[in-house]
Amino acid sequence: MGDRTAPGTGAVAMPGTTPDRASTCLACGLLCDDIEVRVEPGDEDGPRIVAARNTCELGASWFLRRRKHADGSPLASIDGLACSDATALERAARLLGRARRPVVLGLIQSSLEAQRRAVAVADLVGAAIEPSHASALRPRLRAYQRVGRVGATLGEVAQRADRVVLWACDPSVSHPRFFERFVDREGRFVAGGERLVLRVGPADDFASLTRLRLIVAGKPEDGATTDDERAWAHAMLGARYGAIVHAGRPNEEAGQWALMRLVRDLNGPGRRFVALGLAGPGNPAGAEAALAWQTGFPAGCDLRSGAPVDRPGESEACALLAEGRADLALIVGDDPPLKADAAAHLGSVPRIVIAPDATDPARGAAVGFSSAVTGLEGGGTVVRSDGAPIPLEAPLAASAIRPTDHAWLTLLHQRLGSGA
Amino acid sequence: MTRLRIEGGRVVDPANGIDAVRDVWIEDGVIVAAPENPSLWADRTIDARGDIVMPGGVDVHCHIAGPKVNAARVLRPEDRTEAVGRRPGFRSGAVGSVPTSFATGYRYAGLGYTTALDAAVPPLGARLVHHELDDTPVIDKAFLVLMGNNQFVLDRVGEGDHIGLRDFVAWQIHAAKAFGIKVVNPGGVERWKQGARDVATLDDAIEGFGTGVTPRTILTGLARAAVDLKLPHPVHVHGLNLGLPGNATVMMETMKGLDGLRAHLAHVQFHSYAGDPSDGASFGSGVAELASYLDEHDGLTVDVGQVLFGETTSMTADGAVGAYLARLTGRKWHNHDVELETGCGVVPITYAPTNVIHAWQWSIGLEWLLSVRDPWKVALSTDHPNGGSFLSYPRVIAWLMSRNLRDETLATLPESVRTRVPLAGLDREYTLSEVAIVTRAGPARILGLGATKGQLGPGADADVTIYRPNDDVRQMFELPRWALKAGRVVIDDGELVAAPEGVTLFAATEHDRAIEARIAKHFHEHSSIQFSHVALREEETPQAKPVMVGGQKKT
Numbered sequence: 001m002g003d004r005t006a007p008g009t010g011a012v013a014m015p016g017t018t019p020d021r022a023s024t025c026l027a028c029g030l031l032c033d034d035i036e037v038r039v040e041p042g043d044e045d046g047p048r049i050v051a052a053r054n055t056c057e058l059g060a061s062w063f064l065r066r067r068k069h070a071d072g073s074p075l076a077s078i079d080g081l082a083c084s085d086a087t088a089l090e091r092a093a094r095l096l097g098r099a100r101r102p103v104v105l106g107l108i109q110s111s112l113e114a115q116r117r118a119v120a121v122a123d124l125v126g127a128a129i130e131p132s133h134a135s136a137l138r139p140r141l142r143a144y145q146r147v148g149r150v151g152a153t154l155g156e157v158a159q160r161a162d163r164v165v166l167w168a169c170d171p172s173v174s175h176p177r178f179f180e181r182f183v184d185r186e187g188r189f190v191a192g193g194e195r196l197v198l199r200v201g202p203a204d205d206f207a208s209l210t211r212l213r214l215i216v217a218g219k220p221e222d223g224a225t226t227d228d229e230r231a232w233a234h235a236m237l238g239a240r241y242g243a244i245v246h247a248g249r250p251n252e253e254a255g256q257w258a259l260m261r262l263v264r265d266l267n268g269p270g271r272r273f274v275a276l277g278l279a280g281p282g283n284p285a286g287a288e289a290a291l292a293w294q295t296g297f298p299a300g301c302d303l304r305s306g307a308p309v310d311r312p313g314e315s316e317a318c319a320l321l322a323e324g325r326a327d328l329a330l331i332v333g334d335d336p337p338l339k340a341d342a343a344a345h346l347g348s349v350p351r352i353v354i355a356p357d358a359t360d361p362a363r364g365a366a367v368g369f370s371s372a373v374t375g376l377e378g379g380g381t382v383v384r385s386d387g388a389p390i391p392l393e394a395p396l397a398a399s400a401i402r403p404t405d406h407a408w409l410t411l412l413h414q415r416l417g418s419g420a
Numbered sequence: 421m422t423r424l425r426i427e428g429g430r431v432v433d434p435a436n437g438i439d440a441v442r443d444v445w446i447e448d449g450v451i452v453a454a455p456e457n458p459s460l461w462a463d464r465t466i467d468a469r470g471d472i473v474m475p476g477g478v479d480v481h482c483h484i485a486g487p488k489v490n491a492a493r494v495l496r497p498e499d500r501t502e503a504v505g506r507r508p509g510f511r512s513g514a515v516g517s518v519p520t521s522f523a524t525g526y527r528y529a530g531l532g533y534t535t536a537l538d539a540a541v542p543p544l545g546a547r548l549v550h551h552e553l554d555d556t557p558v559i560d561k562a563f564l565v566l567m568g569n570n571q572f573v574l575d576r577v578g579e580g581d582h583i584g585l586r587d588f589v590a591w592q593i594h595a596a597k598a599f600g601i602k603v604v605n606p607g608g609v610e611r612w613k614q615g616a617r618d619v620a621t622l623d624d625a626i627e628g629f630g631t632g633v634t635p636r637t638i639l640t641g642l643a644r645a646a647v648d649l650k651l652p653h654p655v656h657v658h659g660l661n662l663g664l665p666g667n668a669t670v671m672m673e674t675m676k677g678l679d680g681l682r683a684h685l686a687h688v689q690f691h692s693y694a695g696d697p698s699d700g701a702s703f704g705s706g707v708a709e710l711a712s713y714l715d716e717h718d719g720l721t722v723d724v725g726q727v728l729f730g731e732t733t734s735m736t737a738d739g740a741v742g743a744y745l746a747r748l749t750g751r752k753w754h755n756h757d758v759e760l761e762t763g764c765g766v767v768p769i770t771y772a773p774t775n776v777i778h779a780w781q782w783s784i785g786l787e788w789l790l791s792v793r794d795p796w797k798v799a800l801s802t803d804h805p806n807g808g809s810f811l812s813y814p815r816v817i818a819w820l821m822s823r824n825l826r827d828e829t830l831a832t833l834p835e836s837v838r839t840r841v842p843l844a845g846l847d848r849e850y851t852l853s854e855v856a857i858v859t860r861a862g863p864a865r866i867l868g869l870g871a872t873k874g875q876l877g878p879g880a881d882a883d884v885t886i887y888r889p890n891d892d893v894r895q896m897f898e899l900p901r902w903a904l905k906a907g908r909v910v911i912d913d914g915e916l917v918a919a920p921e922g923v924t925l926f927a928a929t930e931h932d933r934a935i936e937a938r939i940a941k942h943f944h945e946h947s948s949i950q951f952s953h954v955a956l957r958e959e960e961t962p963q964a965k966p967v968m969v970g971g972q973k974k975t
Contacts, residue, residue, distance in 0.1 A: 021952045033950045112551060123512050145497060148752035148766075153544065155759030155948035160613065181948065188571075188946060189614055189628060240615045264753060267743060272615050274757060292494050293485075293521040293552050296514045307503035307512045308520075381547060381960070387487050387756065389547040391953050391960070 023393040024382065025055060026109070026375045027062035028175045029279030030154075031384045037063055037395045047399045049376070056176035063376070073359050075402060077368040080361035085369075085411070092330075092352045092367040093415040096125045099328035101304070103317040104129040105346075106333035106355075111380025111392065112286040114406035118332050119294045121413050123303050128326070130300035130317035131287040132336035133280060136251070137299045138312075140277070143256035150263050152243065152274040153386040158182040160272075162191045163235055163242035165198045167259065168205065168249040175247070175278050191240035198235055202228075205250035209258035212236075216265050236266055242273040279385035282333075283374070286383040321345045331355070331365075332405055354408045371405040372397075378404035422463055422907060423447050429468030429886060433475065434853045435861040435875035444473060446882040449907035453878045466902055466909075468886050474856050475874050476534030476883030476903065477813075480863035481656075481686050481723045482804040484524050484538050485552040485563070487545045488735045488764045491754045492518040492805075495766060496733060510919055517732040517805040525557035526919060527811060529910050532885030532900035534922075535864070535873050536810075538563040539602055539656060539686060539803075540737045542758040543570075544949065546596035550961045553924045558905055560883075562867070562925040564656050565596050566737050566762045568603030568638055569610040571629070572942050577641045578630020584938065586645040590931035591939060593651075595955035597926040597964050599867075600653040601646055604737040605660055606638035609763045612740040619660060622673050635660055636677050643681040650970025651927050652868025654682035654719075662741050665695035668706025675713055675720060684866055687725025687803040689785040703777055705784050705842050711791035714798075721866045722792070723801035726785035726816050728808030729773045735806065739763020760946055771808075779833040781807075783841040786819055786826065790846045795857040799866060813859065814897035820850040820858075821893050869925075869967070882907035921963055928966035 017039050024033040038051040052063035074082030078091055096102060104122040107115050108131050122129035131137075157164065164183055171178035183195060202208030208229060211222045215233035236242055244263055250256050259275060266273035279285055288298035295301045295308035302308070302315035313319055320326040321342035330352045338346060350366035358368035372378030377400035379392045394400075403411075426444040433439075445452050445461070455461045483489050492499075499516035504523045506512035513523035528536055541549050541563045553561045567573055567589065576585035589601060607626035608619040614628070622636040643655040659674050661667040671691040685691070692710055695702035714720055734745055739755055742765010746753035754766035771778040785807065792798040800817070804810040819826050823846075830838045838844060850858075864874025872881045884904040890896035903911035910918045943951035958964075 022950050024953075033953050112548075116551065116555065120511070123506055126506075141494070144754075145495060146752060148495060148746075148754045150753065150755040152757035153759045153948065155946065156613070156757045158948060159759060159946060191615070241613070264746075267755075269617070270615050272613060272757075274755075288494075289490055289548065290551075292490050294511070294513070294555060296493050296497070296500060296520050298494050303506070303512060306505040306507075308514060309503075310497075381551065383548065387548075388544055388949060389551075390949065391547065391957075 019393055019395050021393050023063070023395050024375060024390050025059040025062055026282050026382065027058040028281050029385050030175045030177055030181065031382055031390050032059065032177055032181065033390045035059060035063065039395050047396055049395060058176055073370060075359065075370050077359035077365065079366060082359070088367050088369060089411055089415045092412055095328055095350055095352060095366065096330065096416060099125070101320060101326050102127040102328040102330065103320055103326045104330045104332070105132065105317060105336045106331045107131040107287040108133055108284045109282045109333035109374055110405050111283065111374055111378065112290055112383060112389070113380045114332065114404065114409055115283070115287045115290040116294070117406055117409040117413060119290055121330065121409060121416065124413065124416050126304045126306065127330070128300070128302040128304065128315060128317040128320055129291070131284060131291070132334070133284045134299040134316070135318065137288070139251065139253040140256050141299055142253045143260055147257055147260045147264065149260050150267055150274050151276060151386070153388055154182050154276065154384070156274070157243045157276060158185050159187045160189045160241040161187065161195060161243045163196050163198065163239040165200055165232070165236065165242065165244045167244050167246040168201045169245065169247035169278070171245065171247070171278060178278070189241070196235055198232060200232055205255035206258050209255065209262050213258065213262050213265055216262065236273070239266070239271055239273060242266065242271070243276050244273070245276045245278060247278045277385055283382040285385050285387065286381070289383050318342050328352070332409070354405045356402070369408040370402050371408055372400045372402045374405070377402065378406070380404070380406060423461055424907060425458070425462035425465045426468050426473055426884065426886065427465050429471045429473035431473045431876060432852050432856045433876040434857045435865070435870060436877045439853050444876055444884065446904070446907045449882050451876050451878055451880045451882050466886065470889070471901060472852065472887045472889060473876070474885050474887070475860045475864070475876050475880070476885050476905065477532050478860045478863040478867070478874050479528070479533055479536040479801065479804070479810060480684070480799040480866055481539045481801045482536050482810055483540065483735055483806070484536060484804070485521065485556060486538060486541045486549045487756060488737070488766055489518060490552070491756065492733045492735055492766045493520065495752060495754050496768060499731070499733065499768070517809050521552055521555040522557060525559055525922070526916055529558040529903060529905065530916055531811065531813060531898065532887070532903045532911070533559065533810070534883035534903070534905050535560045535869070537599065537867060540564060540566055540604060541596070541598065542566050542737070542762045542764070543592055543596050544758055544761065546598065547956055547960065550597065550924060550956065550964065554963050557919040557921055558910055560922040560925060562599035564600045564602035565592055565598040566604055567592065567601050567642055568606035570761045571610070571946065572760070572939065573642065574607065574610065574626060574629040574633050574638065577637050578633045582641065582644065584935065585641050586648050587932045587935035588939060589642065589645040590649055590929040591935055593927050593929045594931060597924070597956050597961050599925055599927050599967070600651050600656060601642055602656045602658070603639055603642055604658040604762065605662070605740065606635040607633065608635065608660060609737065609739050613757055613763060618740040621670060622660065622677060639674070640677060640681065643678055643683050647682055649929055651929070652967055652969065653866065654684055656684045656686055658686050658738060659691050662690050662738060663744070664697050665693050665700060665703045666697045668692045668694055668710060671706070671710055672713065675710070675717070678720065679717070682719040685720065685722045687801065687806065688722045688788055689725040689727065689781060689807065692784055692788065700777065703780055704840065705780065705787060707784055707787045707791055708842060711788060715793045721797050721799070722788070723799040724785045724788045725801055725803035725807045727771050727778065727781040728802065728812045728815065729771045729778065729782065730808065731768070731770045732805050732808050733766060734769045735766045737762045737764055739765050741765060742767055745769065759948060773832050774834060776834055776837055779837040780841065783830070783837070783843040787841070787843045787846065789820055789858065790843070790848045795854045796862045796865065798858060799863045800858040814894045817855055817859070817897050818894040820855065823847055823849055923965040924961065924963050925965055925967050927969050929969055
């Protein structure tokens with residue numbers, strides 16, 4: 001990976017500063033933490049990143065996107081009009097205090113620090129809270145709660161895996177540096193020193209995984225077993241340490257369950273096997289972690305009764321929206337992807353938004369708090385999908401004029417009259 | 421300035437040789453000597469006449485934060501038995517074998533425990549653990565970093581580079597803001613991750629790290645590093661062959677192998693079995709010899725890892741043990757291999773009194789506590805949540821104080837067990853002072869925190885628990901009447917009334933900076949994280965509090 005330079009800047013030749021420590025990229029779930037950026041003092045819009053080294057294309061555009069620091073949009077707004085921080089906090093606290101069925105949404109573009117605080121706010125006001133990736137997470141979670149998961153950190157794959165099975169995913173597109181960082185790298189304990197990379201893409205995850213499990217268990221084959229599947233099973237059984245890498249699929253519970261069963265079955269005398277899920281961009285795993293230790297529910301829960309509960313299809317924030325029962329939303333970050341009925345209802349209730357673009361009238365926030373871009377202007381901690389926590393260097397933090405979402409949430413929490 | 425007087429209680433403070441009726445005086449969170457003019461002195465007086473006053477409880481070995489604890493919370497929604505409701509000043513949560521973080525703090529405090537050591541954190545996860553512990557209120561916390569399968573350690577052992585090993589340990593503790601070193605199945609987890617069988621003896625070779633790398637050389641190398649660095653707490657050991665019949669032999673060898681060094685041996689109940697590894701029916705107790713050895717040799721302490729009958733969650737950095745339990749029980753299994761260092765296994769487990777092995781395990785834990793003559797060498801633990809929840813401690817205390825209660829439980833066990841267990845022949849009943857030793861004074865001393873924890877002498881932290889005497893000992897220890905944390909009343913007349921933040925204690929090690937270049941190279945070659953991102957910065961750990969290591973002066 002070479003230098004990536006913002007178009008037209010000729011940045012590398014220009015005087016600038018390079019932070020001492022590498023930055024972390026939030027453009028995809030790999031959270032590459034070796035990005036060396038170059039910051040220019042810039043113009044009236046403030047300092048900017050003019051070069052980012054070690055990035056992929058996704059990362060380059062994430063770091064180099066033009067972000068105006070003093071573009072005139074206010075730090076706080078009510079109904080799209082600028083107001084003081086105190087007035088906006090007062091209004092937000094009043095709305096939250098009056099709401100009968102508030103929901104807290106978003107969270108996955110925030111630092112772990114902000115996520116912890118968002119759960120505290122939800123607990124205080126008795127909201128239903130749900131991270132943006134909850135609907136994709138739930139089938140995976142249900143399967144996990146039935147069978148568990150045999151997994152590893154990404155570095156283990158780099159160090160040990162002699163079989164890397166890509167299950168219906170193409171990391172070269174979704175997680176472009178996956179191969180560079182974890183596969184095309186010398187591994188200290190790779191049996192025989194060679195890795196076999198297997199690209200697997202069956203039409204039906206569950207059916208294919210079930211056939212593979214039969215072969216792995218040495219049982220009579222299913223009549224529909226394909227030559228490809230026999231070859232995949234043979235390769236898996238030949239592993240000393242194998243890894244199945246998956247991203248979007250299997251996307252339903254049965255498929256996830258079958259994948260976790262297969263990986264578990266593949267562990268035995270002389271052979272280790274792990275599953276590795278690659279997350280989407282930002283910090284979804286951080287949201288899961290903070291929600292899990294504070295409430296026990298990584299995909300969110302309903303705190304209305306005074307204690308965390310999860311009634312699938314009933315108390316989830318998305319269900320409250322779909323049924324028109326939610327009457328206020330606190331959104332931290334981008335609006336979540338929702339089905340049409342839920343999105344329509346979200347559009348009809350007052351929304352308190354904490355996000356970089358929160359005070360842009362186009363966002364339509366009842367109360368907006370413009371926050372620093374996590375990872376560029378705002379620091380903190382993010383969690384990789386393999387559980388590894390990584391600090392954010394936030395190369396533009398020193399010159400950031402917007403508070404972090406963590407800072408806004410802390411002020412809001414205080415304003416609400418905290419206990420904990 | 422807050423001044424408080426605890427008046428007229430029976431003070432059971434074995435660290436200071438006290439079991440007598442007297443007052444306890446507190447000023448600004450610390451125990452102080454009796455003032456000259458008591459009548460004008462206190463802002464508040466707690467009338468403890470007729471009550472029992474002890475230092476706050478200290479848990480020397482538990483699992484309350486970190487990746488495997490959080491994995492267990494997610495893995496086991498069915499395990500939540502009780503909701504914790506929010507109220508002003510308190511967060512909501514849930515209690516099961518693995519409570520949520522806030523509930524963990526509340527419930528420890530509810531038992532009158534004020535300090536707890538999480539025994540096993542992968543260095544890679546330390547940053548997350550500090551966050552989680554910051555959300556675990558009331559109690560003071562500390563954690564140990566896993567190092568017994570750390571590849572940088574194994575490389576140094578292979579080179580015979582003790583200085584490099586020592587400097588790395590100092591750096592790692594500094595980087596993670598950890599309290600000390602945990603060794604789990606030294607070398608065995610690495611070998612299992614390599615696809616080889618788990619180790620069986622102390623002298624099995626661990627391949628791939630130079631010559632002479634064995635569980636023994638890893639263990640003694642790390643034990644020596646802890647001694648050389650004058651860490652407050654010695655190396656904390658989870659030994660080989662956990663849970664297997666006949667493992668008392670390797671435990672004895674482990675104890676002998678640590679001769680001349682210092683070590684704390686964790687959850688020894690799980691490591692004290694007689695019998696033939698290939699024959700489950702030969703299962704028995706190996707406690708007698710081990711306990712005598714412990715009594716006769718300085719430098720070693722143990723905690724027990726008492727098993728309680730019922731449902732709980734096993735969790736361990738010993739990935740091979742997790743795999744073994746998953747195969748044995750067929751239940752759901754979370755495993756997570758952590759690069760450069762460790763494994764992790766989480767499996768639900770149900771200890772049944774009708775199960776011969778479980779019945780033996782129950783009796784062996786109590787046998788340990790009742791066999792060691794010097795109570796300062798043995799700490800009460802359930803290896804929470806492995807043997808059972810920390811919420812079971814009052815129950816264990818009741819068994820220790822009453823042979824009748826033990827006999828009642830023994831009577832429910834299979835005949836083949838109750839007629840053979842050495843526990844059946846033990847008449848000893850703990851005194852209150854002995855209870856105070858194994859639940860607070862001893863653990864505090866084992867952790868090297870004896871100056872501030874586990875005692876009520878002037879200068880100690882004002883962590884105090886006050887019990888109302890009760891014939892039902894279990895109830896007495898389950899429901900303290902008052903508890904103070906750093907001088908603040910957190911339990912008032914039986915109610916949890918405040919949840920102040922605690923601190924996370926870490927050992928303030930210093931290291932030779934020259935080692936950093938070597939560690940950086942190691943990370944560059946093998947880790948998925950940048951070396952510059954490993955060490956925690958001060959602003960990342962707002963609740964962290966340094967504990968001086970030997971030879972340092974307070975600044």
